[in-house]
Amino acid sequence: MITGKTQILGVIGDPVTHSLSPVMHNAALAELGADFVYVAFPIATAQLETAVAGLAAIGVSGFNVTIPHKQAIMPLLSKISAEAQAVGAVNTVWRTERGWAGTNTDVLGFVAPLQALRDWSQAQAVILGNGGAARAVVAGCAQLGLKGVSVVGRNPDRLQAFQLSWQGSPFQPPSVHPWEALPDLLPQADLVVNTTPIGMHPQVGATPLDEALLAGAKADAIAYDLIYTPSPTQFLSLASQHGLATIDGLEMLVQQGAAALKIWLQSSVPVDTMRQALKAHLGH
Ligand code: NAP
Numbered sequence: 001m002i003t004g005k006t007q008i009l010g011v012i013g014d015p016v017t018h019s020l021s022p023v024m025h026n027a028a029l030a031e032l033g034a035d036f037v038y039v040a041f042p043i044a045t046a047q048l049e050t051a052v053a054g055l056a057a058i059g060v061s062g063f064n065v066t067i068p069h070k071q072a073i074m075p076l077l078s079k080i081s082a083e084a085q086a087v088g089a090v091n092t093v094w095r096t097e098r099g100w101a102g103t104n105t106d107v108l109g110f111v112a113p114l115q116a117l118r119d120w121s122q123a124q125a126v127i128l129g130n131g132g133a134a135r136a137v138v139a140g141c142a143q144l145g146l147k148g149v150s151v152v153g154r155n156p157d158r159l160q161a162f163q164l165s166w167q168g169s170p171f172q173p174p175s176v177h178p179w180e181a182l183p184d185l186l187p188q189a190d191l192v193v194n195t196t197p198i199g200m201h202p203q204v205g206a207t208p209l210d211e212a213l214l215a216g217a218k219a220d221a222i223a224y225d226l227i228y229t230p231s232p233t234q235f236l237s238l239a240s241q242h243g244l245a246t247i248d249g250l251e252m253l254v255q256q257g258a259a260a261l262k263i264w265l266q267s268s269v270p271v272d273t274m275r276q277a278l279k280a281h282l283g284h
Contacts, residue, residue, distance in 0.1 A: 002037055008059070009038040009264055012051065012073075013066035016040045020278055021064055024257050027277030031270045036061070045072065052076045052100065062094035062264040064257075065102075070132060077102045086169040087135045092260040103263070106136035109256030110226075111143055113247050114191070117222070120144040126182070126189040127151045127174070128208045129196035130162040133226050137193050142171035149174040150185050182209070186217045192239075194225045199233040207234040214242045222246070228253055231284050250278060 009029075011021045017040060025038035041063070043051040048069055055063060065073050070089035074080060077090065078099030084090045090102035114120070123146050127137050130153035141149045151174045153159040159176040166173035177185060186192065186209075198208040217223075223239030225232075228249035236246040254275045261269045278284075 003035065005035055007036045007061045009036055009062055010041050010055075010060065011038075011064040011066055012041045012043045012048075012055075012069055014042055014044055014068060016042050016066060019066065020253065020281065021066075021257060023281045024254065024274040024277050025261060028258075028261055028270050028274050031273040032265070032267075034265060036265075043069070045069070048072055049076060056095070056100065060095070062092070062260075064260055065091050065093060067132070073102065076100065082170065083107055083139065086166075086171055087139050088165065089132055089135060091256065092263060094263050104136060104139075105256040105259035105263075106133070106252070107139045107143065108259045109252040109254075110137055110140040112255035113251040114140075114144060114222070114224075120146050120190075122147050123190035124148040124188050125150070125191040125193060126185050127193045127195060128198075129153060129194070130155075130159055130176070131195060134162070134195040135165075137195055137226075138166070138174050139171055141174075141191075146191070150181075150189075151176045152179055152182060152185065153177075154179055182213055183216060186213060188218075189221055190218065191222050191224060192217065192244075194223075194227065194233075194235050197227070199225070199230075199235050200227045201229040204230050205234055207238060209235060209238070211238055211242075214238050214244070217242060217244060219243050220245075225249060226252060228278075229282060231282070250275070250282075250284070254278060 019040050022038050029036045079101040081103035084104035087104045092105050093100050093102045125141050163176045194208050199206045223244045224247040225236050226249040227233050231248045240246050258271045
């Protein structure tokens with residue numbers, strides 16, 4: 001029940017009405033009996049600074065940040081974690097005595113389904129795409145201790161900028177390659193991650209890697225798609241047909257959310273309740 005004492009959490013973005021975060025966070029808050037509510041705040045870019053000051057003024061406890069504010073929020077925070085600084089994006093903000101603090105839980109979310117699977121120290125990853133999510137994936141691969149990370153993109157200027165952006169960060173810059181390099185890269189890869197939107201609903205028949213390319217992949221490689229609708233994507237279906245293990249984007253979504261909720265509540269959180277709430281909502 002929402003009372004006069006109920007505390008507010010939320011997500012800011014534009015658009016944000018499609019966000020799945022309210023579903024999973026409110027399920028967890030109900031399970032915990034915590035007197036919080038989690039809501040979506042649509043905030044236009046021109047209003048970001050005013051809105052963030054307003055969220056502080058009305059006593060919001062913390063919030064997630066989604067497209068297009070993940071970078072723009074950074075100058076408005078009084079403290080940013082080293083991880084978020086390296087990634088160059090913040091997705092979780094909480095209140096401190098000295099103002100808002102921010103971090104990036106997408107890195108932890110990406111790593112969570114991988115870390116127990118194997119020793120990654122000799123492994124090679126191929127990452128498809130060089131956008132925002134690819135940044136969290138590169139940082140995650142560095143945290144796992146992978147030996148090599150190759151980022152594949154379609155635009156040479158953006159690829160070059162992506163590589164340069166890692167200079168001076170705690171992480172080893174990835175090598176960058178055009179899409180045409182995939183026949184040479186895939187046979188070496190232990191982990192193949194799709195960070196492009198290719199195959200996302202409603203383009204459910206599209207795949208970033210076709211059968212011919214997947215036929216060249218290592219038999220014991222893991223195919224990881226950050227997309228969570230549909231489940232599985234065409235990419236993961238084809239990878240599975242070629243005998244590869246597969247991971248879809250739902251677990252990353254759940255784990256980045258769980259990590260954020262832990263920060264706000266300073267307690268353990270019911271991860272399975274969050275996972276089940278999302279699956280029920282998505283009809284998985
Ligand atoms: P983004 O910043 O727009 O980056 C998308 C990347 O994909 C860019 O590098 C873009 O290339 C590339 N790309 C797009 N269409 C392509 C095409 N037809 N061929 C080749 N490359 C293409 O988006 P994002 O925020 O990184 O998100 C990417 C995906 O990850 C989305 O599907 C999103 O839903 C998913 N995601 C999932 C989670 C999760 O928790 N599971 C979290 C974050 C994101 P250019 O640079 O050349 O434009």
